[in-house]
């Protein structure tokens with residue numbers, strides 16, 4: 200056994216020593232994106248075209264693939280802080296800890312910090328708030344991920360060239376009198392752009408940049424399923440980051456982009472929204488692939504996930520078939536539908552009638568029309584309607600991300616039943632996460648690995 204390990208180690212070094220270090224490194228992290236989320240999205244795309252099979256996503260076609268474990272130092276089921284720290288620094292830590300080792304004193308240096316030291320330009324982006332666990336793992340060192348104010352201060356102090364994502368969480372924490380996270384960032388030389396157009400107008404004259412959604416205080420980009428014309432996207436963040444980092448192409452760059460909300464709809468067991476988020480993540484990776492095509496010998500793209508969320512599975516209720524195409528008739532996330540229902544209630548000034556709610560369910564989930572309901576399913580919706588509008592206190596809390604009323608919750612449960620998608624949890628799981636790689640050094644990302652191996656491989660290959 201020992202000999203085998205030695206042989207593998209030698210082989211690994213031999214590969215990296217012979218190859219030229221990639222100048223441009225992309226690291227994409229799908230929060231909550233287990234192997235089944237990736238497979239489900241591809242099967243869904245085939246099913247809506249009436250085919251049994253899969254329609255490949257861009258990143259799923261990368262030539263090198265592997266599997267990684269996601270466990271934390273203190274538990275098999277990690278949170279995003281410990282998993283982010285592992286993917287950023289190559290060090291396992293305890294859940295809730297961000298860029299710190301379990302001793303609570305030593306900082307775990309991230310690959311982004313190493314890249315910066317090596318003279319590279321650096322960008323960090325996410326669809327969730329920019330001081331959230333996964334992006335924070337790349338620039339912050341805190342004993343708890345909940346120190347949002349301290350994390351945004353460390354963002355400002357990082358000196359990284361570009362940040363993009365949802366607005367700061369706890370931007371105006373009253374316990375601190377430093378003027379808030381935006382001011383601290385500006386004091387450190389960051390230009391703050393709200394929306395893609397503002398980015399474009401200011402990019403040339405800015406030394407360092409933070410790109411937020413145009414909507415003030417919006418702490419995450421909208422789910423793809425809820426998106427409207429003009430809303431900021433992860434693909435745009437990736438485009439902006441490339442554009443900004445390539446102001447000095449000779450330096451090379453490291454960028455981490457997170458599809459952060461695959462996790463949110465996973466917690467909510469909202470299958471249609473989760474699948475759309477994986478597709479949205481793929482759209483951002485397409486931008487990196489277009490860049491790779493221009494510089495194939497100098498670019499490395501690695502795609503992975505921090506953990507799986509929800510225990511999503513294809514197949515349920517003892518059946519030997521899937522009906523994923525049913526999910527195409529859902530056109531709002533459960534989060535947005537819940538908000539929409541309260542607006543409907545406000546408009547009618549009181550409690551909407553069952554007929555009014557029925558019309559909403561028909562329009563946004565295709566119930567009765569496209570997606571036929573069993574007697575029991577219809578009864579459950581009617582009961583949930585009474586609980587939501589008659590009692591008004593039966594909401595489900597999806598972590599700290601959003602709250603939904605009972606009716607929206609039951610509607611997405613029924614969608615999963617119709618599609619025959621199963622869920623084992625409303626939390627994270629310890630399921631394998633996938634690793635996909637293309638470009639210079641990509642051949643090192645195969646086989647079974649630990650999540651901590653991934654940044655260490657990048658460090659070695661890119662010679663940080």
Ligand SMILES: [Zn+2]
Nearest residue numbers: 279462508627
């Ligand atoms: Zn989560």
